[in-house]
Amino acid sequence: MRIRVYSNRKPTSRKVTQELLEKLRKAGFILDKKTPDVVITIGGDGTLLSAFHAYESQLDTVRFIGVHTGHLGFYTDWRDYEIDELVRSLKEEKQNSVSYPLLDVCLTYTNNMPDRHFLALNEATIKNVDRTMVANVFIKDELFECYRGDGLSVSTPTGSTAYSKSLGGAVVHPRVNTLQLNEIASLNNRVYRSLGSPMIIAPDEWIRLDMKKRETYSLHVDNLSLTNSNIKHVKFCLSEKRIHFALYRHTHFWRRVNNAFIGTSKESSERL
Structure with missing residues (x-):
């Protein structure tokens, strides 16, 4: 599997990027900027948007994975402290994806x-x-x-x-x-x-x-x-054309909406 790690320039994102690159090399993945199979973005939704446009000519063959390092990421399914779990998931070599x-x-x-x-x-x-x-x-x-x-x-x-x-x-x-x-x-x-x-x-x-x-x-x-x-x-x-997100993990859409705009917890829901 050929992987590109695409990051913004914030210090937190750069730190996570270096950590991820090291773990991907140790796991035997090929790091490829030109023709990747998977593009992993480190940052937020803006970073994923930039990566999407950078690889829009390869949308038929590229799948995206988002890792967010900030407070809110609507396109990102992974957190910056879940890098080990992400690498393990990549090694399972699942080819499933969801397209939008x-x-x-x-x-x-x-x-x-x-x-x-x-x-x-x-x-x-x-x-x-x-x-x-x-x-x-x-x-x-x-x-x-x-x-x-x-x-x-x-x-x-x-x-x-x-x-x-x-x-x-x-x-x-x-x-x-x-x-x-x-x-x-x-x-x-x-x-x-x-x-x-x-x-x-x-x-x-x-x-x-x-x-x-x-x-x-x-x-x-x-x-x-x-x-x-x-x-x-x-x-x-x-x-x-459509964008494809890798299904190693994919958050339910309405859960994303709830997390982004409401943040309802079990404790705050009213007993009916």
Whole structure:
């Protein structure tokens, strides 16, 4: 098995990384940065996002494992004090994995530039840099509304616990193949109207935004940010690619949600 250990630069993470690398070498694993079978991230969700984008061209062959060294890690199943147990699990050579949907973002330009595609694990958000954003929103090529507001965000099921939740979106189980569209501070009055509610998009449908010409837009795709003034369309759909997490240990999704946002303990639950 070829393994890549991918870490952030925090001292705690670096210490855990060195410990893990030493134990992997002693256990006989091959350390391979170019074509790993498993990528182990040391840090938090941001570290795993960076690793995902670093290996997004190899998603068909790479499985991810997250070890978190901070206070909260939604994509991480292991703690920094469980390194020995993780190495023992790797030696069992289980090939099982769980896969989650990804978002495909396609930009079409007004100046005949080639289309650009991006993959997102969490979400993509677009805003007008200088003023209220105006965009025609199409669902599967049918005009749904003319949106006016601060911007729009499209999230994956796993991304539903990130920025989407802050916008009032629903928490969606990652086995549900869908996208979620959220409005950001939309204008709703007797002149301008939009739905004003999160929308769950069917897996065989897509979202297309027709952007107002000669405006400057800021697009965020996970931790990538770019600014452009010649965007004609933005299309969001489920990608044919998926991210795979190794099943040496995988925390139940709703337990992750509880741990992250509620933290209910047996002692605090009310006897009914």
